[in-house]
Amino acid sequence: MIPVVLVVIMIEPIQQFFASTVMQETLPSALFIAVVSSSISVMVLAHRLSFLTVGVSHASLAGLGLAVTFSLPLLPTATAFCVGIALLLASLPKKQGITEDTGTGLLFAGSMALGIILMSRASRNEVDLFGLLFGNILTVTSSEWHWLLFIGTVIMVVFIGMARAWWSIAFDATTALASGLPVAVLNLCLYGTVGLAVVMCVKLAGIVLTTGLMVLPATCAWFWGRSLMSLWIMSMLIALTATMLGLFISYTYDWPSGATIVLTLCMIFIISWGATWRTQQHRR
């Protein structure tokens, strides 16, 4: 009985949600970002790059600051800057004691500082700082949408082409290298792709919440998946569900969209954790 009543109660808001023009314009881009970010999140988790996504997303502030200061196109400049930072981190001299997390922390703070200074020089009308920090998918212009579509497609093509090689490097880099894989090149591509995906997520979830989109979908799938394929598909389904649900809740209760999506993902994480807790205990 209860589910039926629930559905009847929910029908009207759901219809309203889909009928609203804002959502009709927003939903495709939000779902597209969900597909791309959740695919890459599998690799972010396998290669333990969550801190990299934090670093690169914060670096995008400096990219946007540069764009505003020199009146360059916003998204392309931010994209180039983020990919640049990601590649720089990939090629850091690890042998000299600068580990990846140190380097990320360094560039993270440095580029954030640069961004804040550049932004403070810009006039207030030019930058929507709140939207930048916490995301605002509701303001996607058509040129931005084309740009997102372009980099999203690039990411997915590279992902599908290299996923298995990345997966095998994540599991055992030494054996992958010894079997003849060009590990260094593949790693550069991975970092660059993560950088690209971060730029897309910043538009939806903002600088602060981007890591949520880049980490949580695969984290939830990690409880259920048994192979690369099943992880990928589950990660995408979870991200799509969370995006739909999150946007719906944000529309109904007038909550900020990015934060609601990330919170929905957190809920799915807790449910997955709880549901698999007993089996995990049993297996150990």
Added chain:
Amino acid sequence: MNSPVICLSHISFGPKKRPILDDLSFSLEEGHFMGIIGPNGAGKSTILSVMTGLIQPSQGSIELFGTALTRFNRHQLLKEVGYLHQLHNAEPHMPLTVRDVVAMGLSQYASPLWQRMGKSSQHQTAIEKALKHVDMLDFMPHDFRYLSGGQRQRVRLARALVRQPQLLLLDEPSAALDSQQQQNLYLLLRQLCDEKKMTIIMVEHDIAAITGHVDSVACLNRSIHHHAMKGEQIPEDVWHQMYGEHMHVVAHDTSCIGCHHD
């Protein structure tokens, strides 16, 4: 006459004053089973890394199957090489079935996602055969994370075998194996050498366990001190050169309680 499967000439690695490998040369014909022994820090693992091109020697050259190994042809040459290294601590907890882990050893594994990997019967047969060799076929659909240390090691061995390499490089493969599995492993390796004409180089620390199976033993400490063929005794001064003056060569006889007598 066939060219040797692997030929190392004048390999040196590490700083000039204290080299890890010093002017090391040898070559092996196909079907040869060589054991490498030596003390800790003798460069046993390093020599295997040099052979797979993981590290560049500071001097000398490596030939695999009659072709000099370079940065540009390593992808092609290493397709015929199976390698089992020793550093498994970094293995992350990823959801993988035993089958997936073995499939990673196939040289076609890294192909794009639209090519269905391992679903083809040819790959499937290779995977099953490799798992059967190490007696792990029943575990094929199991999650790799929940296996014991010895079972994981056997799966890693299957991963090295699955591409049916001409040259197999093993770094302490018997680590984490019980003595029964260790014996099975050596018998399997011997069989692969004899029947498939595979060439195997195996680093081990337990010389007593391997002497019955290998064709030759190389005593390594920065350079090869002695290359003993089957049945040949390793002279006492070689032991001292390798391990220092504090080691005693003990003759085993039937009264030795440390040895197995069947």
